Amino acid sequence: MSNAITMVEAVNLALGRAMSQDEKVVLLGEDIGTNGGVFRATVDLKAKFGNKRVLDTPLAETMIAGLAVGMAAQGLKAVAEIQFMGFIFPTMEHIVGHAARLRNRTRGRLSCPLVLRAPYGGGIHAPEHHSESTEALFAHIPGLRVVIPSSPARAYGLLLAAIDCPDPVLFLEPKRIYRASKQPVEDNGVPLPLDTCFTLREGDDITLISWGAMISETLQAADRLADEGVSCEVIDVATLNPLDLDTMLASVTKTGRCVIVHEAPKSGAVGAEIAASLSERGLLELRAPIARVAGYDTVMPYYRLENHYMPNSADVIDAVRQTLEFA
Amino acid sequence: MSNAITMVEAVNLALGRAMSQDEKVVLLGEDIGTNGGVFRATVDLKAKFGNKRVLDTPLAETMIAGLAVGMAAQGLKAVAEIQFMGFIFPTMEHIVGHAARLRNRTRGRLSCPLVLRAPYGGGIHAPEHHSESTEALFAHIPGLRVVIPSSPARAYGLLLAAIDCPDPVLFLEPKRIYRASKQPVEDNGVPLPLDTCFTLREGDDITLISWGAMISETLQAADRLADEGVSCEVIDVATLNPLDLDTMLASVTKTGRCVIVHEAPKSGAVGAEIAASLSERGLLELRAPIARVAGYDTVMPYYRLENHYMPNSADVIDAVRQTLEFA
Amino acid sequence: MDTVFKGEIHLTRYLDQQGKLLAPLPDIPELPSRLVSCYRNMVLARALDSKAIALQRTGQLGTFASMLGAEAIDVSIGQCMKPEDVLIPYYRNHACQLMRGLPIDQLLLYWGGDERGSAHPAMGQDFPNCVPIATQALHACGVATAIKIRGEKRCAVTVIGDGGTSKGDFMEALNVAGAWQLPVVFVVNNNQWAISVPRVIQCGAQTLAQKAFGAGIRGEQVDGNDAIALHQVLELALERAREGKGPSLIEAISYRLADHTTADDATRYRDNEELKAAWEREPVKRLRSYLHSEGLWDEEQEKCWQEEVNRMVQEAADAYLAIPPQPVESIFDHLYAELPERLREQREWATVKAMPGGSHHE
Amino acid sequence: MDTVFKGEIHLTRYLDQQGKLLAPLPDIPELPSRLVSCYRNMVLARALDSKAIALQRTGQLGTFASMLGAEAIDVSIGQCMKPEDVLIPYYRNHACQLMRGLPIDQLLLYWGGDERGSAHPAMGQDFPNCVPIATQALHACGVATAIKIRGEKRCAVTVIGDGGTSKGDFMEALNVAGAWQLPVVFVVNNNQWAISVPRVIQCGAQTLAQKAFGAGIRGEQVDGNDAIALHQVLELALERAREGKGPSLIEAISYRLADHTTADDATRYRDNEELKAAWEREPVKRLRSYLHSEGLWDEEQEKCWQEEVNRMVQEAADAYLAIPPQPVESIFDHLYAELPERLREQREWATVKAMPGGSHHE
Ligand SMILES: Cc1ncc(C[n+]2csc(CCOP(=O)(O)OP(=O)(O)O)c2C)c(N)n1
Ligand SMILES: Cc1ncc(C[n+]2csc(CCOP(=O)(O)OP(=O)(O)O)c2C)c(N)n1
Ligand SMILES: [Mg+2]
Ligand SMILES: [Mg+2]
Numbered sequence A, B: 001m002s003n004a005i006t007m008v009e010a011v012n013l014a015l016g017r018a019m020s021q022d023e024k025v026v027l028l029g030e031d032i033g034t035n036g037g038v039f040r041a042t043v044d045l046k047a048k049f050g051n052k053r054v055l056d057t058p059l060a061e062t063m064i065a066g067l068a069v070g071m072a073a074q075g076l077k078a079v080a081e082i083q084f085m086g087f088i089f090p091t092m093e094h095i096v097g098h099a100a101r102l103r104n105r106t107r108g109r110l111s112c113p114l115v116l117r118a119p120y121g122g123g124i125h126a127p128e129h130h131s132e133s134t135e136a137l138f139a140h141i142p143g144l145r146v147v148i149p150s151s152p153a154r155a156y157g158l159l160l161a162a163i164d165c166p167d168p169v170l171f172l173e174p175k176r177i178y179r180a181s182k183q184p185v186e187d188n189g190v191p192l193p194l195d196t197c198f199t200l201r202e203g204d205d206i207t208l209i210s211w212g213a214m215i216s217e218t219l220q221a222a223d224r225l226a227d228e229g230v231s232c233e234v235i236d237v238a239t240l241n242p243l244d245l246d247t248m249l250a251s252v253t254k255t256g257r258c259v260i261v262h263e264a265p266k267s268g269a270v271g272a273e274i275a276a277s278l279s280e281r282g283l284l285e286l287r288a289p290i291a292r293v294a295g296y297d298t299v300m301p302y303y304r305l306e307n308h309y310m311p312n313s314a315d316v317i318d319a320v321r322q323t324l325e326f327a
Numbered sequence C, D: 001m002d003t004v005f006k007g008e009i010h011l012t013r014y015l016d017q018q019g020k021l022l023a024p025l026p027d028i029p030e031l032p033s034r035l036v037s038c039y040r041n042m043v044l045a046r047a048l049d050s051k052a053i054a055l056q057r058t059g060q061l062g063t064f065a066s067m068l069g070a071e072a073i074d075v076s077i078g079q080c081m082k083p084e085d086v087l088i089p090y091y092r093n094h095a096c097q098l099m100r101g102l103p104i105d106q107l108l109l110y111w112g113g114d115e116r117g118s119a120h121p122a123m124g125q126d127f128p129n130c131v132p133i134a135t136q137a138l139h140a141c142g143v144a145t146a147i148k149i150r151g152e153k154r155c156a157v158t159v160i161g162d163g164g165t166s167k168g169d170f171m172e173a174l175n176v177a178g179a180w181q182l183p184v185v186f187v188v189n190n191n192q193w194a195i196s197v198p199r200v201i202q203c204g205a206q207t208l209a210q211k212a213f214g215a216g217i218r219g220e221q222v223d224g225n226d227a228i229a230l231h232q233v234l235e236l237a238l239e240r241a242r243e244g245k246g247p248s249l250i251e252a253i254s255y256r257l258a259d260h261t262t263a264d265d266a267t268r269y270r271d272n273e274e275l276k277a278a279w280e281r282e283p284v285k286r287l288r289s290y291l292h293s294e295g296l297w298d299e300e301q302e303k304c305w306q307e308e309v310n311r312m313v314q315e316a317a318d319a320y321l322a323i324p325p326q327p328v329e330s331i332f333d334h335l336y337a338e339l340p341e342r343l344r345e346q347r348e349w350a351t352v353k354a355m356p357g358g359s360h361h362e
Helices: A007-021 A045-049 A061-073 A089-099 A152-164 A214-227 A245-255 A270-285 A303-309 A313-325 B007-021 B045-049 B061-073 B089-099 B152-164 B214-227 B245-255 B270-285 B303-309 B313-325 C031-057 C071-080 C094-099 C104-111 C135-150 C168-180 C209-215 C227-242 C272-280 C283-293 C299-322 C341-354 D031-057 D071-080 D094-099 D104-111 D135-150 D168-180 D209-215 D227-242 D272-280 D283-293 D299-322 D341-354
Strands: A025-029 A054-056 A077-081 A115-120 A145-147 A169-174 A198-201 A206-210 A232-236 A239-241 A258-265 A291-295 B025-029 B054-056 B077-081 B115-120 B145-147 B169-174 B198-201 B206-210 B232-236 B239-241 B258-265 B291-295 C002-012 C086-088 C156-161 C184-190 C218-223 C248-253 D002-012 D086-088 D156-161 D184-190 D218-223 D248-253
Touching: A007 A025, A007 A045, A007 A077, A007 A152, A007 A169, A025 A061, A045 A054, A061 A077, A061 A089, A061 D135, A061 D168, A089 A115, A089 B089, A089 D135, A115 A152, A145 A152, A152 A169, A198 A214, A206 A214, A206 A245, A206 A313, A214 A232, A214 A258, A214 A313, A232 A245, A245 A258, A245 A270, A258 A270, A258 A313, A270 A291, A270 B270, A270 B291, A291 A313, A291 B270, A303 C341, B007 B025, B007 B045, B007 B077, B007 B152, B007 B169, B025 B061, B045 B054, B061 B077, B061 B089, B061 C135, B061 C168, B089 B115, B089 C135, B115 B152, B145 B152, B152 B169, B198 B214, B206 B214, B206 B245, B206 B313, B214 B232, B214 B258, B214 B313, B232 B245, B245 B258, B245 B270, B258 B270, B258 B313, B270 B291, B291 B313, B303 D341, C002 C209, C002 C227, C002 D209, C031 C071, C031 C094, C031 C104, C031 C227, C031 C283, C031 C299, C071 C094, C071 C156, C071 C184, C071 C227, C071 C283, C086 C135, C094 C104, C104 C299, C135 C156, C135 C168, C135 C184, C168 C184, C168 C209, C168 D168, C184 C227, C209 C218, C209 C248, C209 D002, C209 D209, C218 C227, C227 C248, C227 C283, D002 D209, D002 D227, D031 D071, D031 D094, D031 D104, D031 D227, D031 D283, D031 D299, D071 D094, D071 D156, D071 D184, D071 D227, D071 D283, D086 D135, D094 D104, D104 D299, D135 D156, D135 D168, D135 D184, D168 D184, D168 D209, D184 D227, D209 D218, D209 D248, D218 D227, D227 D248, D227 D283
Parallel strands: A025 A054, A025 A077, A077 A115, A115 A169, A145 A169, A206 A232, A206 A258, A258 A291, B025 B054, B025 B077, B077 B115, B115 B169, B145 B169, B206 B232, B206 B258, B258 B291, C002 C218, C086 C156, C156 C184, C184 C248, C218 C248, D002 D218, D086 D156, D156 D184, D184 D248, D218 D248
Antiparallel strands: A145 A239, A198 A232, B145 B239, B198 B232, C002 D002
């Protein structure tokens, strides 16, 4: 039987599983070995698989990304950890300029099946640069896949899929829910698909679209709205690039109303693409404007004001009400 | 009287003007001194202002950005050139993590009035990495301003404004039109506003929104559509962050139809934000879905297929026709 | 085969582990009284450290990076810098920041998750704490570039950890400092650990100081637990920088006596024997022994000062705890020089939501 | 003061400017015949170079980076590498790429703006040209990491310009190569210029080779116009790498005899006298003189080979020009292993638009 585990344990489980199944899987990153990662996502893996499979690197994110590109091109499955997404910028030249292009650039002669894992998002009262959500910067990059789980089971299945995937994958882990709740996860090695959204709750009145840690707030809102007789469909986007618009469009076509919920600053975030695409394809079915509940277009404040920045279920409920009341 | 000059000459003129007016203006970058920049945007400035005002740097973009942050915090107006936008990734940790945050982080004790200039976009049959349009990555960043001119006169006025501006500005120069046409530009030191779009052509039937080199294609399309009796309003967004939505919304409220035109890959580009925001605020006025004419969600191909990737005026005309025919 | 370059790295040390002088004192004006001042600041730093950790453990402060073991480095920098020099710190330079004028309660405010902790006017042109590793080294070069362009006689001083020396920013900074002969001093606090990663995994070189060679600048090692040695090398390096004689890289050998931060548990990866041995070399006791032996400090002064710093720190902690949070609008008000039109609406929502009955009322 | 590190950089040279041997030949098996092969490849590289420039000038090729002056470096690398080693080039290693098996027409195809120029199976595991400066150095370390993990006896070889040594990627690469003792060889083609920026502006160090010290790896200088010296240092460095004895940094001193690329005009920033002087040191004539003096090459062979390479290059150019462009769908078909659903529609539009009557029909 399967144990109830947290999301960070599920990440660890998936990494261990992938490493057992395929000796080409090699982990690298800062503090991931002896220390098991600052969030313990890689705990015990060095002891189990040795220091040729789990590489504690010098402190240099550009180097981690560049190394992963070279390793992946040699046929290893490089799974690199960036300690916090706030420190991912130095990887971008390699991720955007090389990982996402090597297959295309060589017409398939070489490829770059790396996974870049990074904890992301706010809500744990961390220091500056430890709470941002910049997934939009990567979701815009052709050739890359961007995946975000929102539960232990999806973390397990999606991470296995990311490691299996012949394309480079950015795998963002919402650290606010790393230990927020437990869920039984069977260590069966079964990956989840990377090309579909997950409909977490069916409903008729309105479609709520979200990902990552905001799924909890969204589900809470849906629960409370159900008490008021509002039936919400809740979709976890999960794969932010390339987007599965079909699932979202089908839902919005059914409900005619939509609220998108994310932590990232509103302007130019992935919510904008979803809203634009849904309006583009389903304008006539929309009975109200698509609302976005999102972070402000400001720098994430230091932690004392963090809660003011983070959208919460009350904000979602407000937006749903306004959307339902429209016209 | 004012001479007819190209856009790259207008950039040079504005730089020289700003340097004459304010000795705190200091340029830095690769090959900007003796060589005058690979596009000649800084030609003669080193000879005129000396090697303390025009700094030829070692080859390191992270360093250029980091230096500019330190210089700006000391009260200099650092105007840094990144040779091509394709090489801007190494600057991001400094631009996003520091330049855009220093004022906020110190509650105004320090600030970072730097300008990062970079030629961007396709259409000149350049090597790999020399043709991308990744403005969306910066337009999403709170605390930063992103400005793109589309004519010599606007290049002159907007660049003066960017240098004047107390906030950090990313100034992207559409290199395809660096020398495409000439326009009289008076060297009067008058900056243009950074908080408004420019309505280049008034019209009643449909609003065309674009920026950079795509403005030419858009205007051409508007010309040809005028012959068919379609009256297009053409808006040059110019400042992509923060967006002037009011101007765009007013236009779309008037016309009820909108086509957005940009080179960047469609998904998650600035066009998505504009479309999402306009639909959010003006859903009831929209008589057709907002269409986006954009680059494909692919890597920019090597130059032999480049023209297939770049949107052109025929594409704009197609999109306008479809939008007009909708419903 | 021609020899086209030769280089050597030297280590400077004046005090042995017991605080006994190994060589004649360097010729620095008023060194004895400076050392006393250093000592007092080191003790203050320790007191601040314990208080901050206590506050963190009781949920009254955020994650805190202790500077236990790095006190001599910080106070020597603080002592050798002139007010007009610019400090571009990393995140572990509290003692130096206090010596530069930052009030203790403001320092706590920063670690309490409040931007005003980096806003105090006493900080002058000094940079705030820098979280992204090694980026500060380039800002220091930018500051030094401005100083050089203006022909001023001051310098930029920046500090970095051993781990940070592996990051491109640091090496690009050394490189441009060498190419342009910038008035900047790079101090490496080599405390042997970058979180869980030991110095030997960071770099295959015998010393970190030799990274200076690749940039054509001066590089040297100094015992980072020895305030006298630190004074000697820092005084020289800063003065050279101010005089336009070029940059220096100083690798100060210390040991991180605490966990990396309060979020870390070093027992997971670090041998207790190593830690015990490091305590034998620690800087505070060493300087105290020296001052005692020279008659510059005694038990009575020690007792008074300990009481004094405890009082100061307690008062500062109380003051810190009494500071109300910023209004929610502050999230918007320092982002741009002027609030852009587009943010006005969001700012209003934020204010409304923070009001009683609002979704973000606390 | 203790001395904690000492280092020296040596310069290796065997041939003087006239091609006269300055020291006994190094002990490398079949060196004479290897040198003849090198020479032939250098001449081929020159012929390719002129042809490519001619094609560019007539609008039949895109921007091209000439390798004039770097031929000895490239062919020596090509000669010393084994097929199973991996080349991670920058954008100026045409001669080496040809020696690794890339057909000339395919090389032209790359510079003609067609991804298929990096797709030829003869390239094996070699990386394609790398445009973003210095990034290739890290890929080489990744390749070397894979080699080391698998315990294979082969190595990664990467080339970079003098300008590229200032970029963090390069220095981070040296650092990890040293920390992990990776089987990688870094070759710096120090051609004295990075576009318009002279070597002295890049770096304040006497040599670029001494950047190796900061990483704890071997560093040396070699005359990059001297194929014999290059053979000696490369043979040793590659063999050491393959045998697990660690990485090396080799700074090869050359001179960029051409403009940076066909998009550049070096007369804007470079003194003609300097260029003339550099032609006196150039590698092709130097090796020819040596081979002549040793009786390994004569006028007749020269004439035949010149004709032969011209023919080869002309045929390759014709072949290149005859290659039809890729279908427009190719923009989509190699982006992901499998085309994502969301791109299907765009791919169809692209095809339709490319058809007669479509907005992108050419
Ligand atoms: C760019 C970046 N990467 C990772 C981190 C996370 N991190 C914070 S401190 C640290 C270790 C730093 O070690 P060192 O440079 O030796 O300084 P020390 O903390 O030991 O004084 C790491 C990896 C960061 N802050 N910035
Ligand atoms: C990251 C990056 N920045 C800038 C450029 C533009 N650029 C292309 S080549 C070059 C100069 C390179 O000089 P060097 O490294 O000495 O190599 P060389 O071309 O002289 O062989 C520059 C600045 C680039 N390709 N990549
Ligand atoms: Mg350390
Ligand atoms: Mg060069």
